[in-house]
Amino acid sequence: MAKNIINILRTNHITVAFVAQESGLDVAQVNKALQRPVATWSIQILNALADALGERPGELLEQIQDFPFQLQTDDGQLTIQHVQFQTLSSYQQVRFAVESNVLEGWEPTAKEVRMLREAAENPDDEMASEIERLFGDRDE
Structure with missing residues (x-):
């Protein structure tokens, strides 16, 4: 409000x-x-x-000013909040995360969606390895 x-x-x-x-x-x-x-x-x-x-x-x-939030997605253009994705897989990955968090009250801006797109399309291999080490299979 x-x-x-x-x-x-x-x-x-x-x-x-x-x-x-x-x-x-x-x-x-x-x-x-x-x-x-x-x-x-x-x-x-x-x-x-x-x-x-x-x-x-x-x-x-x-x-x-009152600007009511509206999540804008376009499956045909692969856009979320008018941010274009390069691949269907990165679009779907980010869309799922965004939609889940919008249900919890988050109102993502285009800038935040661009950050998520960057992380999805250009993953940090070092970070991914560390996450796998910490949370990967523990059959030991």
Whole structure:
């Protein structure tokens, strides 16, 4: 659920005057922006608010906008969250892992899917050997 920017500012004891002063904007300009929907804000306003809160603009935007999560997969194109896989086996391996964890509440980003794709398509042989040594058959 998105948080109201006014509540975020209050929680952090930050006033509109402080945002304006720190960014070089006019108090009336900041006030006017805060009364409009987030989608109408200029980058300058978003940057000013993020800077005053000590956050990156993208992080602040995620907090104040509702973007419902949707897992996007395409078996024909071998994509998860629009990330293309080279092989069907790596796609299926990552898709299974992602879907299982989404059921547990994880909302993977494309960046996280790219990391999983890299691990699936370019496995670390040294790490795989160590895992096999630790968890492999123990018929000894």
